Amino acid sequence: MKNITTKDGQSADLIGENIAHMKQLFPDAFSENGLDFDVLRQLLGDASVLDEGEEKYGLNWHGKKKARQIALTPSMGTLLPCPEESVDWDTTQNLFIEGDNLEVLKLLQKSYANKVKLIYIDPPYNTGNDFVYSDDYKDSLEHYLISTGQKKRDGSKVSSSQDSAGRRHTKWLSMMFPRLILAKNLLSQDGMVLVSIDDNEYSQLKRLCDDVFGEENFRNSLIVRRRVKSLNVQFAEEGLHSLNVGFEYVLVYSKNKDLLLNPLRFKKKEVPTKGSWNVFWSGADRPTMRYEILGFTPETGQWRWSKEKADEAIRNYQTYLEGFSNKMSLEEYWKQNGEKLKFIRKIEDGKGKNGGVQYWIGPSETTLRTSNWTDIEVSQIRKDFDLPFENPKNVSLIETLVDLHIDKDALVLDFFAGSGTTADAVMRLNARDGGKRACISVQLPEPTPEKSEAKKAGFLSISEISKARIKLAGRRLNSSEVGFNGDTGFKVFKLAESNIRAWNPDRTDLEETLLSHQEHLIEGRTEQDLLYELLLKRGVDLAVPIETREVAGKTIYSIGAGVLFACLDPSLNTDEIEPVAEGILAWQKELDPEADTHVFFRDSAFHDDNVAKTNMVAILEQNGITHVRSL
Amino acid sequence: MITTFLDNLGLPKSCELDRTIFKKMLSDNVDLDVTDKKALKDDVIKIKWTHTLKPSTINIEAFADSTREYAEVAILSVELAKPDRAKRIAGFIHKAIPYPTLLVMAHGPQIAISVADKRINQADKSKWVVEESWLTQWFDPSMDDTAANAFMAECHISGLPFTNFMAFYSALRDRAIAMIAATRTGSYTLATPERTENNIEHLHEIDRLTREIGELKAKLKKTKQMAQQITLNTEIKTRKDAIMKLESLMR
Numbered sequence: 001m002k003n004i005t006t007k008d009g010q011s012a013d014l015i016g017e018n019i020a021h022m023k024q025l026f027p028d029a030f031s032e033n034g035l036d037f038d039v040l041r042q043l044l045g046d047a048s049v050l051d052e053g054e055e056k057y058g059l060n061w062h063g064k065k066k067a068r069q070i071a072l073t074p075s076m077g078t079l080l081p082c083p084e085e086s087v088d089w090d091t092t093q094n095l096f097i098e099g100d101n102l103e104v105l106k107l108l109q110k111s112y113a114n115k116v117k118l119i120y121i122d123p124p125y126n127t128g129n130d131f132v133y134s135d136d137y138k139d140s141l142e143h144y145l146i147s148t149g150q151k152k153r154d155g156s157k158v159s160s161s162q163d164s165a166g167r168r169h170t171k172w173l174s175m176m177f178p179r180l181i182l183a184k185n186l187l188s189q190d191g192m193v194l195v196s197i198d199d200n201e202y203s204q205l206k207r208l209c210d211d212v213f214g215e216e217n218f219r220n221s222l223i224v225r226r227r228v229k230s231l232n233v234q235f236a237e238e239g240l241h242s243l244n245v246g247f248e249y250v251l252v253y254s255k256n257k258d259l260l261l262n263p264l265r266f267k268k269k270e271v272p273t274k275g276s277w278n279v280f281w282s283g284a285d286r287p288t289m290r291y292e293i294l295g296f297t298p299e300t301g302q303w304r305w306s307k308e309k310a311d312e313a314i315r316n317y318q319t320y321l322e323g324f325s326n327k328m329s330l331e332e333y334w335k336q337n338g339e340k341l342k343f344i345r346k347i348e349d350g351k352g353k354n355g356g357v358q359y360w361i362g363p364s365e366t367t368l369r370t371s372n373w374t375d376i377e378v379s380q381i382r383k384d385f386d387l388p389f390e391n392p393k394n395v396s397l398i399e400t401l402v403d404l405h406i407d408k409d410a411l412v413l414d415f416f417a418g419s420g421t422t423a424d425a426v427m428r429l430n431a432r433d434g435g436k437r438a439c440i441s442v443q444l445p446e447p448t449p450e451k452s453e454a455k456k457a458g459f460l461s462i463s464e465i466s467k468a469r470i471k472l473a474g475r476r477l478n479s480s481e482v483g484f485n486g487d488t489g490f491k492v493f494k495l496a497e498s499n500i501r502a503w504n505p506d507r508t509d510l511e512e513t514l515l516s517h518q519e520h521l522i523e524g525r526t527e528q529d530l531l532y533e534l535l536l537k538r539g540v541d542l543a544v545p546i547e548t549r550e551v552a553g554k555t556i557y558s559i560g561a562g563v564l565f566a567c568l569d570p571s572l573n574t575d576e577i578e579p580v581a582e583g584i585l586a587w588q589k590e591l592d593p594e595a596d597t598h599v600f601f602r603d604s605a606f607h608d609d610n611v612a613k614t615n616m617v618a619i620l621e622q623n624g625i626t627h628v629r630s631l
Numbered sequence: 632m633i634t635t636f637l638d639n640l641g642l643p644k645s646c647e648l649d650r651t652i653f654k655k656m657l658s659d660n661v662d663l664d665v666t667d668k669k670a671l672k673d674d675v676i677k678i679k680w681t682h683t684l685k686p687s688t689i690n691i692e693a694f695a696d697s698t699r700e701y702a703e704v705a706i707l708s709v710e711l712a713k714p715d716r717a718k719r720i721a722g723f724i725h726k727a728i729p730y731p732t733l734l735v736m737a738h739g740p741q742i743a744i745s746v747a748d749k750r751i752n753q754a755d756k757s758k759w760v761v762e763e764s765w766l767t768q769w770f771d772p773s774m775d776d777t778a779a780n781a782f783m784a785e786c787h788i789s790g791l792p793f794t795n796f797m798a799f800y801s802a803l804r805d806r807a808i809a810m811i812a813a814t815r816t817g818s819y820t821l822a823t824p825e826r827t828e829n830n831i832e833h834l835h836e837i838d839r840l841t842r843e844i845g846e847l848k849a850k851l852k853k854t855k856q857m858a859q860q861i862t863l864n865t866e867i868k869t870r871k872d873a874i875m876k877l878e879s880l881m882r
């Protein structure tokens with residue numbers, strides 16, 4: 001526990017500390033006017049706030065509370081593994097998840113809380129009919145299942161697409177808000193969020209992000225060049241309603257104030273051949289940084305570097321003058337010495353505060369990036385493979401954005417994946433700088449429009465295009481020209497209804513909830529389906545390696561090198577109990593895990609035979625495995 | 632036993648020196664930190680300069696180039712009351728002696744051999760720098776231990792190159808490193824220079840992985856969450872597998 005400190009005879013600021021703690025836990029509940037008790041109540045599970053009066057201050061729209069409630073409502077879904085559609089299933093760290101991102105973000109909350117370092121999203125810009133939105137928070141999975149044909153419509157409503165102008169922003173904000181809230185939970189302390197947007201929703205998004213991530217965590221609005229396809233030339237004679245839009249934005253937020261961005265550089269168009277001399281003095285008043293240089297000591301301001309560094313630079317220039325200046329230029333001398341040397345000189349009869357002391361800046365090919373990224377085009381089709389997706393982001397843009405995070409092993413997330421540009425960019429960046437970044441992509445299996453190029457090419461949904469794209473991009477990187485041998489695989493998962501019927505959302509005790517139901521498992525689901533739901537709800541990383549072994553005709557799974565074993569076969573007969581238990585024990589001994597071992601079975605496998613169950617538990621327990629459960 | 636090992640080397644009588652190095656001489660002449668001082672005071676019983684190998688005592692020439700100066704080789708024995716800080720003690724003795732040095736550390740009937748690479752300090756040519764020092768595992772030279780026997784047989788001077796002290800000492804150093812590799816592979820394999828370079832690289836990597844495993848285990852002890860246990864144990868397993876792979880590469 002933290003000690004309370006008392007300063008200058010004051011009593012401890014207990015209230016201040018409480019507020020600080022509260023703020024850390026529930027940043028959403030604070031605005032510039034302090035704590036909003038209604039929001040806090042809602043965050044603590046009191047949904048009755050919904051029926052009470054109007055929202056008060058900050059960015060508000062009709063339905064904001066409801067949208068927050070949507071984020072707080074647990075998901076009734078699961079993610080089904082699809083090894084057949086995956087690449088390098090057993091080894092890859094990348095995930096491709098097909099489904100509505102709201103549900104998916106909810107399902108990822110346990111396994112990926114505080115793990116994602118960089119989120120990039122390119123949400124619908126709200127240009128017309130570019131997004132589907134269901135405002136029924138109790139039914140968002142239901143809605144998804146119906147719209148993807150996994151479930152039949154029972155005649156009830158689907159939110160109408162009739163939109164008044166005023167409803168436009170409202171619907172978009174209500175769509176974005178819960179997703180951003182959920183996304184923020186996944187960010188690690190050194191995480192950052194990047195969101196593409198254009199003029200349509202820029203101002204809404206800026207305020208929404210201020211609200212969700214905190215204004216103090218806003219870093220930049222980057223502008224990226226948009227190529228104008230058809231200039232309004234034919235109307236130009238009469239004057240224009242507005243100018244052609246030549247750029248769009250990427251908003252940059254961090255999870256915490258102290259995150260430092262990677263200082264990106266880019267190549268100058270014209271590389272200077274000459275260095276330049278600049279004043280070695282600056283105005284900030286630091287007496288300790290005023291020392292003598294070549295007979296001059298400033299009376300105000302300060303020198304730019306420490307004395308040792310400056311002395312060395314003075315010596316360097318002397319050496320150059322004495323030994324080399326008759327043979328070569330300073331630039332040549334600098335190049336010969338690995339472009340590292342610093343130089344300081346004092347011009348004859350230099351006057352003023354700086355005494356004519358100057359330092360040399362070498363000719364540099366690169367320069368620090370600012371927030372003006374108009375050297376990069378926002379959208380570009382990959383020329384080396386032709387996939388029918390309109391306006392994919394330029395992969396180099398995303399590569400550069402991902403590079404803004406210093407960590408070369410960062411976990412990256414894009415939950416509006418579209419054609420999979422982010423997954424592609426992450427692999428390319430790894431190939432370039434040897435990083436081990438991994439990427440989670442989430443994309444709706446949005447049907448491709450009738451008669452579209454995509455449909456003609458055989459892609460029934462956008463997620464099909466994304467998977468094909470990531471596969472092609474990976475192969476291209478593995479090809480002999482590039483020769484990249486890092487991770488170019490991805491594990492495919494699909495959003496579906498939970499394996500457990502009538503899921504009682506008591507996440508704290510999954511096993512108990514499950515035990516209290518009989519025949520609660522949906523038919524037709526595989527052992528792997530069950531296994532991954534178990535992992536998800538237990539907060540285990542979906543990319544964790546899983547090993548299998550056959551014992552007495554049953555499959556045993558080992559996860560985490562012996563921390564978790566599962567046998568999810570639908571049937572374990574009396575005579576199979578012992579061999580299965582022995583098999584698990586032998587394997588556990590072999591792996592010799594450094595932590596306790598947990599074992600899971602399917603409850604119905606014991607056919608209501610309590611003796612068999614007790615027997616299983618007893619054998620395992622005798623050998624030191626005490627965490628045995630069934631589901 | 633120290634003498635068992637030294638006799639086994641087969642050095643000519645002319646190399647014998649048998650001079651005691653007083654602890655005070657070390658603490659006065661070498662930069663020792665608090666722990667070094669404590670180790671010297673509490674753990675070390677006696678240090679002896681047992682042999683000196685110079686062109687005048689053995690038929691080997693001095694060696695010198697711009698980075699190394701191997702004018703002679705020193706052999707010292709160090710009797711210890713406690714073996715725990717042997718590596719540290721070997722470290723500062725190597726620092727104190729300007730010549731390439733073979734240390735025979737002893738604790739009871741057990742001994743361990745230490746060697747070190749030294750080079751000239753480029754900024755001040757009168758000083759030298761210890762690049763890296765090595766300490767073998769403890770073994771009893773009079774017991775029937777296959778790896779130790781093979782190692783000792785390899786150390787007999789009849790099997791060492793007499794070209795110059797650089798070649799001579801490097802061969803000894805390679806043998807000590809091969810002995811360390813034997814703790815990993817289970818058997819002693821004669822050291823060729825390429826093999827030694829590989830072994831050094833692998834041993835460094837194994838050290839790093841072992842340290843990481845220690846840190847992960849400490850973290851694992853503290854967590855009760857199954858998910859976290861799975862992640863950490865998987866990371867430990869990956870490192871254990873990597874160590875096994877490196878060990879197989881040293882065979």
Ligand SMILES: C[S@@+](CC[C@H](N)C(=O)[O-])C[C@H]1O[C@@H](n2cnc3c(N)ncnc32)[C@H](O)[C@@H]1O
Nearest residue numbers: 100101122392393416417418419421443444446
């Ligand atoms: C602007 S596009 C992203 C394009 C992407 N950056 C690229 O380079 O290909 C937005 C994508 O988000 C998808 N999307 C819209 N709503 C979604 C939802 N609720 N869940 C998952 N994906 C969704 C759309 O299908 C669309 O493909």
